[in-house]
Amino acid sequence: MTDIDPSFVPEIIIESPGRINFIGGHTDYNNGFVLPAAIDKKIRFYFRKIDSLENAMIFSKQYEHPIKINLSHIVKSDVIWENYILGVILQIQKLGKKLRGFECVIDSNLPIGSGLSSSAALECGMAFGLDKLFELNLTKTEMVQLSMQAEHEFVGTKCGIMDQFASVNGKKDNAILLDCRSKEYRYIPTVLDPYKIVLLNTNVSHQLSDGQYNSRQDECAEAVSIIQKKFPEVNSLRDVSLSMLEVSKQSLSPIHYKRALFVVQENERVLKSVKALEENNIEELGKLIYASHDGLRNLYEITCPELDYLIDFSKNKEYVMGARVMGGGFGGCTINLVYEDFVKPYIEEVSKAYKEKFNIDLSAFEVNLSNGTTLRK
Numbered sequence: 001m002t003d004i005d006p007s008f009v010p011e012i013i014i015e016s017p018g019r020i021n022f023i024g025g026h027t028d029y030n031n032g033f034v035l036p037a038a039i040d041k042k043i044r045f046y047f048r049k050i051d052s053l054e055n056a057m058i059f060s061k062q063y064e065h066p067i068k069i070n071l072s073h074i075v076k077s078d079v080i081w082e083n084y085i086l087g088v089i090l091q092i093q094k095l096g097k098k099l100r101g102f103e104c105v106i107d108s109n110l111p112i113g114s115g116l117s118s119s120a121a122l123e124c125g126m127a128f129g130l131d132k133l134f135e136l137n138l139t140k141t142e143m144v145q146l147s148m149q150a151e152h153e154f155v156g157t158k159c160g161i162m163d164q165f166a167s168v169n170g171k172k173d174n175a176i177l178l179d180c181r182s183k184e185y186r187y188i189p190t191v192l193d194p195y196k197i198v199l200l201n202t203n204v205s206h207q208l209s210d211g212q213y214n215s216r217q218d219e220c221a222e223a224v225s226i227i228q229k230k231f232p233e234v235n236s237l238r239d240v241s242l243s244m245l246e247v248s249k250q251s252l253s254p255i256h257y258k259r260a261l262f263v264v265q266e267n268e269r270v271l272k273s274v275k276a277l278e279e280n281n282i283e284e285l286g287k288l289i290y291a292s293h294d295g296l297r298n299l300y301e302i303t304c305p306e307l308d309y310l311i312d313f314s315k316n317k318e319y320v321m322g323a324r325v326m327g328g329g330f331g332g333c334t335i336n337l338v339y340e341d342f343v344k345p346y347i348e349e350v351s352k353a354y355k356e357k358f359n360i361d362l363s364a365f366e367v368n369l370s371n372g373t374t375l376r377k
């Protein structure tokens with residue numbers, strides 16, 4: 001990090017968490033159900049006002065160059081991560097809220113580009129911090145919405161609402177059942193004992209804006225428009241039942257059929273997972289999580305050899321109850337429910353095997369469910 005004044009004293013400190021998603025992959029932008037939770041890996045923001053009407057500076061301990069911002073002229077940057085911040089600032093301004101000069105130092109223990117939603121944590125922490133610093137009176141819903149909009153417009157990823165929602169609304173020791181159609185949600189107390197949540201980072205990098213993510217959305221929208229011809233009441237894949245899908249099968253291309261089938265099945269799995277959690281049936285939850293990965297691999301096709309290797313490895317261990325890819329796919333992390341006594345040997349064994357297979361170092365860590373974006377000071 002460069003250029004930061006050593007006497008920097010923040011007025012406020014914000015913590016914004018990453019998220020996991022137990023189940024409900026690629027259902028959010030299909031108006032479906034998701035079951036995410038905020039985690040204890042976070043981005044910290046140190047904010048202070050400065051004596052200027054239009055200058056802002058952002059320093060990140062993870063990036064060498066600070067961002068110098070002219071608040072009266074927000075334009076896209078060539079540096080991707082800067083656009084998450086610039087996008088949020090522009091969206092706040094579009095709501096008619098007035099920002100003045102500020103400085104912000106960012107530090108993080110949340111791995112970037114790993115399917116843990118570092119981007120949503122960045123957007124939501126920035127929105128939350130500016131709201132507090134300048135007393136903008138934004139609601140949580142507005143912060144979630146404007147952060148998502150920033151990602152659509154400035155970064156070019158047409159993400160769903162899950163990541164921003166979970167980052168802002170997370171609750172310690174709880175998952176969130178979110179209905180992405182109505183935006184209604186319910187906290188689900190999540191006691192997994194004696195299992196731990198272990199994340200394995202493939203360290204294969206993915207860029208959601210590179211087209212695959214957006215093209216899945218297009219395929220889903222195309223499937224909807226074909227199904228609508230027989231079922232005009234259908235507005236999204238959320239409204240499609242298995243029987244409707246079978247009736248429409250002849251009109252759908254194999255790709256469209258596979259994508260739609262995955263989403264319909266995945267929505268059912270989310271609701272069954274909530275039931276399993278409420279009944280403390282971790283074995284059933286684990287089976288549903290494995291089934292989710294199978295669907296993401298064979299029907300939705302957003303996995304990659306590294307991810308599939310890790311899931312196959314876990315499936316062979318009777319102490320791993322469930323495992324799946326999280327996030328957009330094509331790399332990033334897998335989530336694994338691992339019996340606590342085996343966490344250490346499991347990590348050692350899988351890391352060694354992964355290194356031998358791909359010559360890539362695996363990162364492995366345990367996470368706990370935490371509160372959402374919070375004011376620390």
Ligand code: GLA
Nearest residue numbers: 025026159160161162327328
């Ligand atoms: C990314 C997106 C989310 C969601 C997941 C897949 O994390 O940002 O909106 O679509 O992928 O479940």
